[in-house]
Amino acid sequence: MSNKIYFNTPSRFSLKRSLVNVSTRLHHTLARKHAIKTAKKLLLTPARLKVKNLEPKGLQRSIVNSPQGKLTTYKLGTGPTWLITHGWSGSTSQFYPLMEHIAQQGFTALAFDYAGHGESEGQFGHLPAFVDALDVIADSCDEIVGIVAHSMGSAAVLESKHQKFQSVPLLLVAPVLNYLENLMQAVHRSGFSMKLFNAVIAEVEQEYQYPLQRINPQQHLLDRQAFTMIVHDPEDKIANFSISEEMASQSSWVELVSTASYGHSRIMKSQEVMESFNQLTQK
Template sequence: MSNKIYFNTPSRFSLKRSLVNVSTRLHHTLARKHAIKTAKNLLLTPVRLKVKNPEPKGLIRGKVACSQGQLITYTLGSGPIWLITHGWSGSTSQFYPLMEHIAQQGFTALAFDYAGHGESEGKFGHLPAFVEALDVMADSCDEIVGVVAHSMGSAALLESKHQKFQAAPLLLVAPVLNYLENLMQTVSRSGFSMKLFNAVISELEQEYQYPLQKINPQQHLLDRKSATIIVHDPEDKFANYSVSQDIVNCSPWVNLVTANSYGHSRIMKSQEVMDSFDSLSKK
């Protein structure tokens, strides 16, 4: 979803939000096909993030093909593979500090940019495409000993049924575990026509044979029986900390590490994330 909507969801009355609602409903009524095409461009086009983290020495770029185009991969270090996946409108560069830490601990840090993100090809981004990309990445490499995921990347990881992920320890950073609820509330608060939004979703469901209602990262995490650490800031504005708390209270396999004053993105290079990786990798 466009950052203009995803990262701008005021709860109080907004004239702009009301105008968005009226204009998108009218557009859908008068020119359905054009409205859906326009909405797809707005809702499914991520921002190509430019992060100022310095590129690690020895970083190797590669390519892996998927239906959305060539995905750019980034490899650092040697040894067993930890796969790293960013979130919506993110990029691998956000994880450069963690990749250096992983490599220093004797592992290979393997990351990639989703289609429409970072340096990868493609224009659109959405959860079914994220899941497909994760499965393609898993097929492209040898055994994966662990996975690090941020934000929407966590939801995609938990949605994936790939065998290489099922027993792997997970480090989930600011995860969006109530993905479906979060998505619907976000679009609704933006003022965007829900009828037009559902029309866009319907096209994606048909294209990927991926019904929206089957998405349930929370339940998938509860069903897992492998070590998982969630690192989350209670003040995170985009991923609900209380949902992470609820998961921990219901599963003996999941631990929560609270990281204060980082927000949703800066937490990715926090000491809490580094320490949590060390804890999982030693297990």
């Protein structure tokens, strides 16, 4: 959903939030179809992240067709493939430093931009579309030996039932593991009409045959029997660090690496992520 809502976490009364609630409820009551169309654009349109990292030399772009439009893929290096997936309003460019590191270790780093993100086509984004895109990318490539995922991309990887993902190691960076709870709380805090929000979700559920209540990344992670490393910052204001701690304490397959002062996004090019990748390749 829109950054203005997804990343908005007010803790006290807000006149603006109250006005949002009144206006969206009234809009839904007086013009239901138009309200849903407008809400879909607001809630499901990600921000196109501007490239901040230098593009690695030798980076190869390709196109993969998907139901959401043409998805841009990026490949660097040679050897066994590690798939990389960004999060909401993210892009592959955030992973350029890690892709260089992966290539230097003798692997192929394969990343892609979700629909509505980076250089890919499309306007809308949401978890069912993320899962669908992941499966399309997996079908388009040969064997995958590991996956790196950031934020909401982590939830998508855990939700996917694709056979190529089930027994490979995962490196989850600042993962949003309580996706459904996080989503509902964010919408509630924004003041947006929950009735209108539910109407938008109903359309997505029907289109993808993907009931919202089915989403449960935490349980899927606990059910896995392949090694997972989580790199997370306790100061992360987007993804709940305590849930990463809980997952590591509940599963012998999950190891948590705590960082300091990186927050939610800068952590992707931290030394801890690079070292965690090295550890996974040696297990």
